[in-house]
Amino acid sequence: MQPLANVTPFKPGSRAGAIQISNVGQVFKTATQDVVALSDVSLDIKPGRFVVLVGPSGCGKSTLLMMLAGLRQQTSGTILINEAPIPQPDPNRVGVIFQEPSLFPWLTAEENVEFPLALRRIPRSDRRAKAVDALKLVGLEGFGKRHPHELSGGMKQRVSIARGLVQDPPVLLMDEPFAALDEQTRMTMGDELLRIWAATGKTVVFVTHSLTEAVYLADEVVVMSARPGRIVDHLTISLPRPRTYEMLGGETFGTLRDRIWRHIRKSA
């Protein structure tokens, strides 16, 4: 992995990236009944924080993320990003990274990263320069001309992260981005993400099933429970940064993970 010093950091921009979620609810109407996916969720996220959402399946954490992305609208309550609502996707404010890298197989890594810029009709040379920078940032310098089928699973997800970063949005939403990767790649990607986050100062909202991953990455862990989806705990992770592998075996780490696990076991 490249050391941080060699990387051109993205200009931090304004310290935008604040997220305010107030009394948000989501009801899915089905033929037979209404399913309450989220009930009265309120959460205040300060700019530049790394916030992880955990909870059992069906707790609505991915739904919440999709609402932050503007891909889905809440039934009640308000969501503000940079103090404005998000009625549709806005790539200038929010970058989304999905569980599957979902790269376009007909485009090279560079062209995939350029995709959001191409949609805005940014000139080709500017586009390419930004894509090259973003790929460098995720540690894929020199891989730009490859097609997705020539990249490993971890590299594909890096390209997908670069695509999320290329427009320099203040907020990065990540929906279980490393869930499909093997354990070793997953650990490396976690460290890489923390490095990128430190270099860019973005607000990150990260959904995961892995409690270890949650505690290892987060400033704050938000624990949710299912039926209806709501917030049951909100922990600040006081472990110092940079996080290291050794912390995983430490007492603080264990205590925090246990506390989250007790919540999840109760509601599962």
Add this chain to the structure above:
Amino acid sequence: MAGLGMKAARVAVVVALFAIWEILSRTGIVDPRLLPSASDTLLTLVELLQRAGIRNDLAVTASEVMVAFILAVPCGALIGFAIAENRYFAEVAKPLLFFAFSIPKSIFLPMFILVFGVGFSQKVGFGFFSTIFIVIMSTTTAVESVKVEHLTVARSYGATRLQTAFRVYLPSMLPVLLEALRISMIFNLTGVILAEMYASREGIGHQIATWGENFQMKQLLAGVVMVAVIAMTFNELIRSVETRCSHWRT
């Protein structure tokens, strides 16, 4: 990708087939009046291609095929797209299309003659009719090959409808569409040539039928080789583009 040895083996098989053809005819194992030798057939082919009449027949057939193809492919693609994108329409139309597709198209040929006569429009009409069902069905498959994740990515980056169509749908569908194009041409060519053989005044299909009726085996076989080569050339042209985008096929 086939290795060099594999390619050499394929060439060898073709050469061997022509050699067997030549030997069977020359030695009289098969009556040369029924099966003229390969060399005679190829000489006849060269001679035929120099005749203005034959070149005119080829041009007529080619224009019928092209017009039918140019009409059938966009029409079929649009209908297929509409079906795939509209669930209600799809539920209603899909089984009906499968029924229609299963019917041999040739049984409708007499009706086409009654409606269009025996000219250009009848050939184009029947070519169109022979082609459109396979285009509709392939397009439906092509639309279904577009991945939901890719559409979500496009949406999350604020793609407009037009951008989604050109930057996600079209490239996603391309490998399947190219295959559709290739297979539709087979159906189209079959339709047009069948229509020519059945009732026509010109066209290469008409010539082949006439040679057959008059027991002109050399000309008949030369015509077969001619049409086969044309069909294979088109097929291979599309296939060479197809292999280039095969890696994004699912």
